[in-house]
Amino acid sequence: MAWLQLHLATTEQHADAFQAALENLGAVAVTLTDGADQPVFEPPPGTRPLWQNTVVSALFEKDQTPELILAALTAQGLTAEASHHETLEDQTWERAWMDDFSPMQFGERLWIIPSWSEAPDPQAVNLKLDPGLAFGTGTHETTSLCLQWLDGADLHGKTVLDFGCGSGVLAIAALLLGAGETTGTDIDPQALIASEDNARNNGVADSLALYLPEQMPAD
Incomplete structure (x- = not known):
């Protein structure tokens, strides 16, 4: 099954209205992305700042036509x-991004393993980690x-x-490799949430x- 993906350039002020209208017109997914390389750094949890120039992308079943959608808008x-x-040709969307993240070895003992993969060496030090909002998966x-x-x-003790x-x-x-007292700090509250979950x-x-x-x- 093929899909129609429609991309619309708009402003921060109108992006939510476009999203709601496209969903009402039958879009199965709507994505908002940066339209002019304007970085939005990690926002506080629960907030969703947008870009001044926003691209609203909507995915429709192929029997829809862009002309009719634009006319309705x-x-x-x-x-x-x-x-x-x-x-867009159909594929297993929920697995497409997983293909780019597989088990990685660091040194002789340590592996980072995504949740959908088996550990290549069950006797190794295997750190379970999926990509998320916070920086740090081992790829950088x-x-x-x-x-x-x-x-x-x-690292013992x-x-x-x-x-x-x-x-x-x-x-x-460090903890899995034997460290004792360990502390993490970050200016981003979302990072602390991710660290605790991981x-x-x-x-x-x-x-x-x-x-x-x-x-x-202080001490």
Whole structure:
């Protein structure tokens, strides 16, 4: 089955109205993306800031036509600044992004394993982690180098501070590799939520203290 994907350029002020109208017209999915390379840095949990120039993309079954959809939007007083459409062939969408994230080894002992994969070496130190909102999955060079260093270090009984912890991957890896007292801190509250969830999934939540910088204990 093929799908029609329609892309509409609009503004931050009108994006929600376009989204609601497209959903009412039968869109099975609506996505909002940046239309002019305007970064929106990690927002506080529960907020959703948009870009001044926003592209609203809607996915319809192929029997819909872009001309009729645009006419229906115009009848509601919604006219896009620009538009284009494309045909998408069907695929297993819920698995498409998973193909780019597979088990990764760092050093001799440490692996990062996504939840949908089997551990290549069940006897290794296997850290369970899925990509999420917070930075740190092991794919970036800086994270990879830190993970390799941790794998080669003697961490037993050591105190570890993960400053700018993101997903918590380094702190969790340190704990799984034998570290003792471990603390993570980040300016992004979403990162602390992700770190706590990931620590819990790896059975080390009770050993990882997490703080915003201004909440760090003085000692």
